[in-house]
Amino acid sequence: MDRGTETGAPPSRGAEESAPAEYAAAGRIPLAVVVVDREGLVSHWSRGARRLFGASKEEALGQPAVDLLPVSGALPDADDEDTTPYGVDDGLGPDLESSLDGRLAYRAAGRARLAVPGSDGDRVDVLWWAYPLVGPGHERLLVLAADTDVLRQEGDEVVVERIAPGFALHTDFPGADELARRLPEILPSMSVGESARIVAQILELGYPVLEFSQNDLVPVTPDWGVPRRAERKARRERAARAVQAGEPLPEDLRDDVEDLEHAAVRERLEFLNDVSGRIGTSLDLSRTIIEVSRAVVPRFTDVAGTYLREQVVAGEGFPDGVPDTTTMWHRVALEHTDEPGRWDDVVPVGEAMPFPAHTPFFQCMTSGQPVLVPRISEQMGHRIASQFEKRDIRPLITGRSMLVVPLKARNVVLGFMILLRHPERVEFNDMDRVTGAELAARAGLVLDNARMYTYQESVAETLQDSMLPQIPPRMAGCDIATRYLPGTLLGRVGGDWFDSVKLPGARTALVVGDVMGHGLNSAAMMGQLRTAVQTMAALDLPPAQLLRNLDDLAQRLGDTYLATCLYAVYDPIASELHLANAGHIPPVLVRAVDGRSELLDLPTGAPIGVGGVPFEAVRVRVEPGDRLVMCTDGLVEVRGEDIGVGLATLCESAAHPAASMDDACDTIIRALNVRGGRKDDVALLMTRLNGIExxxxxxxxxxxxxxxxxxxxxxxxxxxxxxxxxxxxxxxxxxxxxxxxxxxxxxxxxxxxxxxxxxxxxxxxxxxxxxxxxxxxxxxxxxxxxxxxxxxxxxxxxxxxxxxxxxxxxxxxxxxxxxx
Missing domain, CATH: 3.30.565.10 (Histidine kinase-like ATPase, C-terminal domain)
Incomplete structure (x- = not known):
């Protein structure tokens, strides 16, 4: 934001300091430029905004605009400031504070008084213009502001009595095309698409102007007090041409060679730093792929296509061996600045194909090095297009500059990116090749992290699903419904489980357990205990004896882990539950007669693995239609909250009438899961005790x-x-x-x-x-x-x-x- 344009030749710094009124007459004024997003937060903060309002760019971005521009009242034309209501100044629209709050529906301008940063009650009088922005981007408001003191007086002498902000079509002024062309320089740090969209709306709503007391309208031209960017660019180009031709440099250009080199390096580092901040915001592979593609368009390239090896897309682990002509590559993302749909039908995302050995893509993937093609010739375009059946991509690629960069991790090529620039844009050069290689290295690392996370999550999910039983919905004399929810922070792997086992006499054993801790070790321990419970249940051991044997087994397996377990045997003929508890939360019994729910009063017992603690069993009479709800503590326990609150909510939600067992489970999950703070796994088993006549x-x-x-x-x-x-x-x-x-x-x-x-x-x-x-x-x-x-x-x-x-x-x- 520290660059701008001015009308005519740039004055010297001394002239700038001595003749502010001259600047005002020409419309060259220092501007503060602020862009506000749809949430009312600052998304763009110029250097002029820092000078006028006192906050740095780092302090301003992401902060509420109203807080950074504290409006104390509009500046009236008369000297009696305290008698003029705020917002009734020049009749040009709503006040600035309303605009900053996002309530602006049309262009507005005005004069406001703002607090001077770091001063005791001092105020600065400013003119402001506000443009509502529409479109697909997050930007919703553009605010331009200028200090009126620079415009109104020279030293102690008042040069202009009255200045007001206004709007006019840019065609109302001489050199309108030049004004429209230079307007994007107000937003130099934005992408081409974003700045073009904002400028188009400014031109449609009206160019900002200064309305002087004599009713003269002067277009606003930003002046930052530094040489124009276009002039510096021209000087650098002259210096570069002289160096390439081997000619001696003129005296006025000798400093520009070093300046040119420093500027190029600085621009490259700024680009890489910006890309690094925009990619890798999550460990989701699909989202990371899109982030990598969008990070380079349009700033570095006009078209970016990302390809990944088949094994990476399928989540099959790290691909082995060097790619060859049989390796399948999946097109996973395509970003471009061309008109919508131009690329989508010809090279659709999701397509998989091998690449022949004569293509630059094959050279990149086998060598692991970037491949630069300054311009794609007709012949090369024909060779590349020959591999696309029934689709001619030559019009899309011929004449463009191309850079193919590998996406590598641990010296293995995971994929590559095809970068293309429009024919009218400068070609990729050796510095771009280096920049592309660095970009690809960073992107490859981010993609590999996302790939590894996705792979490990898939392994964990497979492990967890393989350990959770497929319980039939109906067993002798009872209906069963279950739910399992993984922990929100530690992935799908956990130690919670549920089970049901068929027993002699038309009875059913119902089990819910929870190995303390998380991760693969807890899941492995859970698998061992679940298998042991199934084996001992098949021997028809009484509940207390089964838990006693399970505790002995846990002692033999090691003393690293503890587990809680609730074991119940339902006899549908005798209409009876036989239960024993090992440190688990009690079950809920919902009576069919009156819908009343209660926590069963069971001897708590000690967790499995403590050793040397007796277990007791109790018998509970039940009636047909009663429901038994068994769950792990992850459903009812929230850190910092008494578990009694969760148990009370469990009883209340379990008694809620439902159309089916699945609906009843969902009701419980909704009632307890919305409380927030859950980080543990959840296992829920509900049984309707139908009995046998x-x-x-x-x-x-x-x-x-x-x-x-x-x-x-x-x-x-x-x-x-x-x-x-x-x-x-x-x-x-x-x-x-x-x-x-x-x-x-x-x-x-x-x-x-x-x-x-x-x-x-x-x-x-x-x-x-x-x-x-x-x-x-x-x-x-x-x-x-x-x-x-x-x-x-x-x-x-x-x-x-x-x-x-x-x-x-x-x-x-x-x-x-x-x-x-």
């Missing part, structure tokens, strides 16, 4: 007599007919005969018990007092034993065996016929 259960006691096998078949046949399951009679009779035969043969003295349960499936269980579990054997054609279980395994939907306190239970299930 007595009419759906049939039991018989059989004596240890081979003749009882026939009786067992008969009673099963009769019961299935009563239940309307005649289609299952033949299979059920055969399988029951096999199991009862084995039970009668191996029992030691206690009668054999036979049970049929009609639920989602037909369940048949046979109990005896022999602890030896049957094993499925491979039978020879003439073998005398072993065929019974082979028949059961072939005809049953599912079968199994487990030990009980008195012996064992062997069971099978048959699929119920569809109801017509």
């Amino acid at each position: 007595p009419d759906d259960v049939a039991e018989w006691r059989l004596a240890l007599d081979p003749a009882e096998v026939g009786r067992a078949r008969a009673v099963v046949r009769e019961q299935l007919h009563d239940w309307g399951l005649a289609r299952l009679v033949d299979s059920a009779e055969l399988l029951v005969g096999e199991l009862v035969t084995n039970a009668v043969r191996h029992s030691h003295g206690r009668p054999v018990e036979l049970r049929l349960v009609r639920g989602e499936t037909l369940l048949c269980e046979v109990d005896d007092d022999d602890h030896t579990l049957p094993t499925l054997l491979s039978t020879e054609p003439m073998a005398e034993f072993g065929r019974g279980l082979r028949v059961v395994s072939t005809l049953a939907r599912e079968w199994g065996a487990s030990r009980t306190g008195a012996g064992k239970t062997v069971w099978f299930e048959l699929t119920l016929p569809r109801r017509r």
Whole structure:
């Protein structure tokens, strides 16, 4: 913002200090330029703004504009300042404070009094112009301001009695085209697209002018008191031509050679610093790719296409080997300054292709070095275009300057960028090649960080998903719904889990656990404990004994980790819950009769891994339709808040009526997740305890007599007919005969018990007092034993065996016929 233009030749610094009135007459005034975004925050702060308002660019950017331009009142024409209401000064629109607050809908101008920074009550009188900005950018307001003292007087003598800000079409003045051309220099630090959009709106709304007391209108031309940028550029170009031609430099240009070199280096460093600040704002690979492409357009290039190797896009880890002609490259981003749609149809984002060896792209990817093509000739354009089937890209690339830079990390090429400049723009040179290489190095590092994060997140997600069970929505006598939410800060890997295990007697084991800590180690520990719980649950251990054994196992695995666990066994026939707790938060039971919810009062117990602590189990009577809610503490615990608040919210939300189990889970998640501050994983398991009606259960006691096998078949046949399951009679009779035969043969003295349960499936269980579990054997054609279980395994939907306190239970299930 420290450069500008002026009408006529630039005066000397001495003239500037002695003749401010002369500047005013010509309209050359020092301007403060401020751009305000849609939030009312400063997004552009010129050097003139720093001189007038006292704040540096670093202090101003991102701050509320109203705070930096404290308006105490409009400056009236009369000397009686205190009697004129604020904002009623020249009738040119709303006051400045309203404009800064973003309420300006049309152009406005005025005179205001602002506090002088660092002074005690002093004020400075300023003229201001404000332009509302529209369009796709974040800029919403342009404010120009000037000190009236420079314009009104020379020393102690008042030269002009009255000056007011105004607007006029730039065509109203001589040299209108020159004014329009120099206007973008008000915003030199903005991109071409941004400054062009703002200038177009200024010209449409009216060029800023000074209206003097004699009704003369003078266009405002910014004057920063330094030589014009265009003049310095011309001097540098003359010096560069002289150096290239080997001619002696004129005396007035000798300092410009060094100035030219310093300016080029400074511009390069400023560009790289700006790019570094604009890329890598997140670890999201897709967003990083877009940031890298947009960072170079239009300041460094007019077209930027980014290509990445197939393995990088697929998240398959670090690519191996040097790329070759078979390597697939995905076009992941394309930014350009051409008219919309010109590139999109010809080279669409998402396309994958290999590159032949004769192309500069292949040379770049194999050598890992930038490739510079000053101008793409017709012949080269034809060779490059030949690889694009059915699309002719020659009109897009021929005659343009091209720079291909590799995106590398750890000496491996992850991708490359194709940079193109318009034919009328200066060609890429060796310094641009160096700049492009540095740019690519920084971009490659950022992309590799994002790639590694994406890859590790994918691995963690796969690990976590593989450890979480796929629980069926329905089991014997109950419906189940679950939710798992990863921690918000530490990725998807955590130690929370839930599970359900089918038990003999149509019972179901329900488990929720939480390994303390986060990360892969906690997830691995969780996997070990979950497997152990499933194994011990299949042995039908009582809840307290299971937790005791789990604690012993954790001690053998090491003393690094602790875990909490809540284990419940639901018996739908007895309508009973059998629960034991190891340091876990208690479950919530929602009664179906009145919708009341309560935290079950369980012995808390110590966490798994403490060792030497007893566990107690309790039995709770339930009714059909009751709901049991089990969760980990990540759902109810917020740092700095009493956990009782979360538990109360859990009870309240669990009792809320819902159309389905999934809706009920979502209600709980919404109620507790909106409280904020959650950083832990969340595991939620909800079970609706439907129960099994007595009419759906049939039991018989059989004596240890081979003749009882026939009786067992008969009673099963009769019961299935009563239940309307005649289609299952033949299979059920055969399988029951096999199991009862084995039970009668191996029992030691206690009668054999036979049970049929009609639920989602037909369940048949046979109990005896022999602890030896049957094993499925491979039978020879003439073998005398072993065929019974082979028949059961072939005809049953599912079968199994487990030990009980008195012996064992062997069971099978048959699929119920569809109801017509």
